[in-house]
Amino acid sequence: MKATTSLALLGAVSGVSAFWRMECRGRVGVARIDPLVNPNEVAQHVHAIHGSSGFSESAKFDDLAGADCTSCAVTEDMSSYWAPVPYFKHANGSYELVEQVGGMLAYYFLFGDASNPNGGIKAFPEDFRMIAGDTLRRNFSIGGLGANIPDPEKSLWSMLGQTSQVDLAQRALGFNCLNYQKAPEGSLHRHYMPEKDYLDANCEDGVRIEIMFPSCWNGKDLDSKNHRSHVAYPDLVMNGDCPSGFDVKIPGLFYETIWATNAFAGREGEFVFSNGDIQGFGYHADFISGWKSDFLQEAVDTCTNPSGRIQDCPIFTIQDEDTQRKCGLKKMPSVLVNEKVVGSVGTSLPGGVQIQYGPEPATNPNPGPQTATVAVPTVGYSEGVKPTDTNYLPGQIFKETTSSAPESASVTSASAEESEAAITAQAVPSITAAPAAPAAVEDGYEIIRTDYITEGHVVKAVIVKEKVEYITVTTTTATLTSTAQPLKARHDRHVHRHQLRHARP
Numbered sequence: 095m096k097a098t099t100s101l102a103l104l105g106a107v108s109g110v111s112a113f114w115r116m117e118c119r120g121r122v123g124v125a126r127i128d129p130l131v132n133p134n135e136v137a138q139h140v141h142a143i144h145g146s147s148g149f150s151e152s153a154k155f156d157d158l159a160g161a162d163c164t165s166c167a168v169t170e171d172m173s174s175y176w177a178p179v180p181y182f183k184h185a186n187g188s189y190e191l192v193e194q195v196g197g198m199l200a201y202y203f204l205f206g207d208a209s210n211p212n213g214g215i216k217a218f219p220e221d222f223r224m225i226a227g228d229t230l231r232r233n234f235s236i237g238g239l240g241a242n243i244p245d246p247e248k249s250l251w252s253m254l255g256q257t258s259q260v261d262l263a264q265r266a267l268g269f270n271c272l273n274y275q276k277a278p279e280g281s282l283h284r285h286y287m288p289e290k291d292y293l294d295a296n297c298e299d300g301v302r303i304e305i306m307f308p309s310c311w312n313g314k315d316l317d318s319k320n321h322r323s324h325v326a327y328p329d330l331v332m333n334g335d336c337p338s339g340f341d342v343k344i345p346g347l348f349y350e351t352i353w354a355t356n357a358f359a360g361r362e363g364e365f366v367f368s369n370g371d372i373q374g375f376g377y378h379a380d381f382i383s384g385w386k387s388d389f390l391q392e393a394v395d396t397c398t399n400p401s402g403r404i405q406d407c408p409i410f411t412i413q414d415e416d417t418q419r420k421c422g423l424k425k426m427p428s429v430l431v432n433e434k435v436v437g438s439v440g441t442s443l444p445g446g447v448q449i450q451y452g453p454e455p456a457t458n459p460n461p462g463p464q465t466a467t468v469a470v471p472t473v474g475y476s477e478g479v480k481p482t483d484t485n486y487l488p489g490q491i492f493k494e495t496t497s498s499a500p501e502s503a504s505v506t507s508a509s510a511e512e513s514e515a516a517i518t519a520q521a522v523p524s525i526t527a528a529p530a531a532p533a534a535v536e537d538g539y540e541i542i543r544t545d546y547i548t549e550g551h552v553v554k555a556v557i558v559k560e561k562v563e564y565i566t567v568t569t570t571t572a573t574l575t576s577t578a579q580p581l582k583a584r585h586d587r588h589v590h591r592h593q594l595r596h597a598r599p
């Protein structure tokens with residue numbers, strides 16, 4: 095007697111089209127400037143700023159697009175990209191900026207809306223703006239669980255009721271522990287900044303901070319009051335179905351920056367983000383599009399080489415790394431010109447931002463608007479590590495050596511864990527084939543068939559295995575003697591069916 099067990103294993107991501115990686119080797123500034131949250135005034139906290147030199151506390155599209163340089167590789171990209179920075183708080187209370195390694199990568203994922211696969215991707219309109227994340231957030235809670243519980247498989251999020259925008263936004267943050275001697279961690283795998291002891295013990299090449307922006311748009315507003323409500327996440331954060339009312343798919347922006355937290359290994363103290371957040375739950379990022387939208391649309395439509403390399407897009411004009419690094423902010427509020435934000439910055443965070451631990455939301459740490467006037471800046475930049483290879487994995491582009499990362503792990507792996515890692519580590523959306531069935535089956539099981547099912551953008555391989563096991567059969571025999579009717583036998587079969595679901599996108 096056999097009992098049948100279904101085990102759905104990981105399939106491969108499919109229906110996912112192209113992407114490219116905007117490299118921004120230069121950093122145009124590190125400053126308390128934020129034209130979205132604090133227009134025309136000094137911002138609450140420090141940001142690392144990449145992109146157009148026309149960025150300022152009052153920057154609009156014309157300022158960005160009309161500026162003389164960008165710190166990114168493609169000269170047509172005059173956008174601004176900015177996010178908070180981590181400081182190290184020494185045991186004696188003094189703060190020091192953590193060095194940023196290699197600049198920044200801004201991925202442009204061109205994932206369609208799974209529920210409207212032919213809808214296409216619409217370029218950002220000029221001056222389009224948005225924020226990902228919430229600077230005041232100081233906790234992680236999804237389904238009542240904290241950040242120490244690994245995410246359930248993506249295919250279960252919807253069933254578990256974990257696809258609210260608040261939930262998805264928390265899963266859009268990643269703090270990737272870098273150790274180039276080991277297999278890379280998956281993107282968006284850990285949603286909090288590891289503690290100092292963990293970093294010291296495990297992350298000998300620092301931390302890669304990742305943030306995914308919403309990529310579903312309401313199709314009309316360039317911005318909204320909170321800079322968020324005109325956009326929404328698809329139900330798997332990076333891809334999936336757009337919620338109704340947000341039916342226009344825009345490029346999926348994903349920022350990556352690497353920070354040399356390892357430089358403080360063995361030193362007593364803790365890391366703190368410039369917004370007074372220790373755990374990273376309040377990490378966020380901002381964007382203003384400085385692309386000419388017709389040009390960006392052409393890029394979206396034609397730069398579909400699965401390599402993700404901007405060099406493979408014939409319409410892009412690419413400038414070299416030194417030129418990217420030479421680009422700096424054109425103007426800076428005078429009150430900020432002498433503010434110490436890099437290196438050792440004293441015994442408080444710039445702007446007097448206080449550490450607020452949560453779990454309740456941070457109160458606005460800004461003492462209030464300060465008048466900004468414009469003067470000539472003296473903002474330095476941090477030189478990154480030169481890439482020595484053509485290895486274009488997320489984050490790997492900045493690493494110094496080519497030898498270690500086992501990035502070739504196959505997405506057809508039998509192990510769901512490994513496959514997850516491979517997909518996220520590669521983030522190569524060129525995978526369209528269904529996965530091969532895993533060859534190995536545990537003792538006592540036989541594979542009886544493999545089904546491939548497509549759910550939206552995801553192909554899952556459902557491996558149906560049979561466990562060969564003996565079961566109890568109780569036979570009750572009723573003997574009817576009063577008539578000539580035939581004997582009836584009833585068999586009570588005790589069959590245990592185990593539904594093991596391990597489906598992942």
Ligand SMILES: *[C@@H]1O[C@H](CO)[C@@H](O)[C@H](O)[C@H]1NC(C)=O
Nearest residue numbers: 184185186187188438440441
């Ligand atoms: C605190 O310690 C750091 C690291 O040793 C040092 O660079 C800094 O000058 C010290 N600050 C003060 C105020 O003593």
Ligand SMILES: *[C@@H]1O[C@H](CO)[C@@H](O)[C@H](O)[C@H]1NC(C)=O
Nearest residue numbers: 230231232233234453454455
């Ligand atoms: C967790 O953070 C959210 C968003 O800031 C907030 O609304 C909620 O009250 C916080 N939870 C607790 C227990 O403080």
